[in-house]
Amino acid sequence: MEIFETRVAREVPGAWLVVGGAGYIGSHVVRRLRQDGRAVVALDDLSTGDAARVPDDVPLVIGSFADRVLVSAVLREHRIVGVIHLAARKSATESVSYPRRYYRDNVEGMRVLLDEMVDAGVTRFLLSSSASVYGVPSDPMVTEATPTAPISPYGETKLICEWLLRSAGRANGLSWVALRYFNVVGADDPLLADTSHDNLFPLVFQEVAAGRPATVTGVDYQTKDGTGVRDYVHVADVADAHAAAVERLERQQSADVYNVGTGVGYSVLEVLDAIRSISGLPVEVVALPRRPGDAPEIVANVDKIARELAWKAGYDLEAMVRSAWRAWSRLDAASAL
Ligand SMILES: NC(=O)c1ccc[n+]([C@@H]2O[C@H](COP(=O)([O-])OP(=O)(O)OC[C@H]3O[C@@H](n4cnc5c(N)ncnc54)[C@H](O)[C@@H]3O)[C@@H](O)[C@H]2O)c1
Structure with missing residues (x-):
């Protein structure tokens, strides 16, 4: 064929x-x-x-x-x-x-x-x-x-x-x-950026760049600041x-x-803080009720992959947000042309 x-x-x-x-x-x-x-x-x-x-x-x-x-x-x-x-x-x-x-x-x-x-x-x-x-x-x-x-x-x-x-x-x-x-999250190159409508980073970038508040579903969990924690x-x-x-x-x-994963969990508010400081944009927050089925907190134990594949994540939250924001801004600028 x-x-x-x-x-x-x-x-x-x-x-x-x-x-x-x-x-x-x-x-x-x-x-x-x-x-x-x-x-x-x-x-x-x-x-x-x-x-x-x-x-x-x-x-x-x-x-x-x-x-x-x-x-x-x-x-x-x-x-x-x-x-x-x-x-x-x-x-x-x-x-x-x-x-x-x-x-x-x-x-x-x-x-x-x-x-x-x-x-x-x-x-x-x-x-x-x-x-x-x-x-x-x-x-x-x-x-x-x-x-x-x-x-x-x-x-x-x-x-x-x-x-x-x-x-x-x-x-x-x-x-x-x-x-x-x-x-x-993140991207090595703007061409490779995550453009999915389901993921937190592109969703928030889209909202804050348009001057709209970021919505946070669930602010009353038993976590460090009440919002969901993810790795x-x-x-x-x-x-x-x-x-x-x-x-x-x-x-x-x-x-x-x-x-x-990295083995470290960040709350939604911590991610929004990082986006605020890296983008320089005011990120307003609107609190909504919890979504059914969302875990309050889930973080990877990464001992097995470190031991058997000698792999460990190298990037921290700031580096992830920085690369994702850079990629997203370039994509956004290109699509506006
Ligand atoms: N993005 C995340 O945070 C995340 C987290 C956990 C697991 N995953 C898994 O990682 C994988 C990749 O996710 P992603 O974020 O890169 O998604 P993506 O949508 O960017 O990539 C999926 C790719 O598969 C292609 N594709 C879909 N159906 C196909 C088919 N029938 N035949 C050939 N190609 C097809 C799409 O065109 C696309 O290029 C998925 O299996 C997803 O479930 C992603």
């Missing part, structure tokens, strides 16, 4: 396939692997991604990972040695209204991808999982052994993907790692965690889940 590509494919002996490589996190991962000298191919249907985020020397295959014929051809023609799967529907709120859509794309789609990998003899898999698998934990500091209890269909699909991987790993000899990201992690650190996981998958057989 003919594979449609935006660029002429190079000969790529033994490449990693980054599914969702034109997305916010995926494009950082693509660049990070290229820095290490790895051959990379991106597969993306551009539903939320942007082809411009993929570097010129990386073949971009446009299409869905649920398209058996396409995936089979890509795995073989590019001699793929491992798959990094980042493509998913990712809004917990939206998933409550459209659960079947989330199960179809996140779970059924990944099953098709695994089928084709097993068929093509590709045995390494790295999954984007999420802190949402923990739901509302009784102890806010979660380890990988904390019981999983997702509260949204989105979180359920991420957990089922982990289970599917674990079972297929055993049955089909796959070597795999699932990275449970916490709140990913924010810079996307460049997240990309480094992928590079460490890829190295492990190339070196040894693996069947592991890791938290990817």
Whole structure:
């Protein structure tokens, strides 16, 4: 079959396939692997991604990972040695209204991808999982052994993907790692900025730049200042965690889940303070009632990933807000032209 590509494919002996490589996190991962000298191919249907985020020397295959014929051809023609799967529907709120859509794309789609990998003899898999698998934990500091209890269909699909991987790993000899990201923020480059409408940083930037107040849902939690506490992690650190996981998958057989966070929690008000001081804008706050199902506080214990993958986040909150604000302001200025 003919594979449609935006660029002429190079000969790529033994490449990693980054599914969702034109997305916010995926494009950082693509660049990070290229820095290490790895051959990379991106597969993306551009539903939320942007082809411009993929570097010129990386073949971009446009299409869905649920398209058996396409995936089979890509795995073989590019001699793929491992798959990094980042493509998913990712809004917990939206998933409550459209659960079947989330199960179809996140779970059924990944099953098709695994089928084709097993068929093509590709045995390494790295999954984007999420802190949402923990739901509302009784102890806010979660380890990988904390019981999983997702509260949204989105979180359920991420957990089922982990289970599917674990079972297929055993049955089909796959070597795999699932990275449970916490709140990913920042950008290495304005071109790679997070433009999602679901994440706190872009939402607040949009509001304050328009002179509107930032809304804070829940100000009466038992936390340091009453607002929700989360573990924010810079996307460049997240990309480094992928590079460490890829190295492990190339070196040894693996069947592991890791938290990817900083181990430090910041409240919404602390984030707004940082945005206020870095942007120089007055950030007014409007308090709204709690949203059902929001955890008061959730922070990653990152001992396991430090011990086994020698990975530790390097950026603090100020650096994260600074990079995100710089990227967002340049994007905003460019879109106003
Ligand atoms: N952003 C976060 O804070 C966060 C936190 C935890 C987990 N995650 C997970 O990380 C992954 C990446 O998130 P992101 O923030 O970069 O999102 P994103 O929307 O920017 O990236 C997803 C990419 O996948 C592509 N895609 C979607 N469906 C596809 C399909 N059927 N076939 C091919 N490509 C498809 C999109 O076009 C997009 O480029 C997701 O799996 C998400 O659930 C993100």
